[in-house]
Amino acid sequence: MAEPFDPTGGRTGLARRLASVGHSVRGIWVAMRGEFHMQAHAVATMVVIGLGFYYQLARLEWALVALAITGVWVAELLNTALEALTDLVSPGFHPLAGKAKDIAAGAVLLAALGAVAVGLLVFGPKVFS
Numbered sequence: 001m002a003e004p005f006d007p008t009g010g011r012t013g014l015a016r017r018l019a020s021v022g023h024s025v026r027g028i029w030v031a032m033r034g035e036f037h038m039q040a041h042a043v044a045t046m047v048v049i050g051l052g053f054y055y056q057l058a059r060l061e062w063a064l065v066a067l068a069i070t071g072v073w074v075a076e077l078l079n080t081a082l083e084a085l086t087d088l089v090s091p092g093f094h095p096l097a098g099k100a101k102d103i104a105a106g107a108v109l110l111a112a113l114g115a116v117a118v119g120l121l122v123f124g125p126k127v128f129s
C-alpha cells in the first residue's frame with residue numbers, strides 16, 4: 001500500500017493558496033503541452049479574440065464570446081483530466097471506462113457546438129453584411 005501523499009507540502013494560509021493557483025496553472029500548461037485539441041483551442045481562441053477586435057464587438061458580444069471560449073476550455077480540461085484518471089484506473093478494456101470517456105467527450109462536443117452557435121450569431125451578421 002502506497003504512503004498517503006500530502007499535496008499541501010506542509011504549507012498553510014496564503015502560501016497554500018498561492019501553491020493551489022500554481023497547480024492550476026500547471027494543469028492548464030500540462031494539458032496544453034500534451035493534447036493536440038488543447039493547442040487547437042489556443043489557436044482558435046487567439047483567432048476569435050483577433051476577430052473580436054477587428055469587428056469591434058460590443059460589450060455584450062464580448063461577454064458571449066468569452067463565455068463560449070471558456071466553456072470549451074473548461075470542458076476540454078475536464079475531459080483531459082477524466083481521460084487521465086480513467087487510464088490510471090482502467091488501463092485495460094472496461095465498458096465503464098469507455099462510457100466515462102464517451103460522456104466526457106460528449107461534453108466537449110456540446111460546448112464546441114454552443115461556441116459555434118455563438119460565433120455564427122455574433123460574427124455572422126458582421127462578416128456577411
Ligand SMILES: Nc1ncnc2c1ncn2[C@@H]1O[C@H](COP(=O)(O)OP(=O)(O)OP(=O)(O)O)[C@@H](O)[C@H]1O
Pocket residue numbers: 035037083090091092093094095097098099101102105
Ligand atoms: N479503457 C477503455 N475501455 C473501454 N473503452 C475505451 C477505453 N479507453 C478508451 N475507450 C474508448 O475509445 C474511445 C477513445 O478513447 P481515447 O482515450 O483515445 O479518447 P479520445 O476521445 O480519442 O481522446 P484523445 O483524442 O484526446 O486522446 C473512448 O471514447 C471510448 O469509447
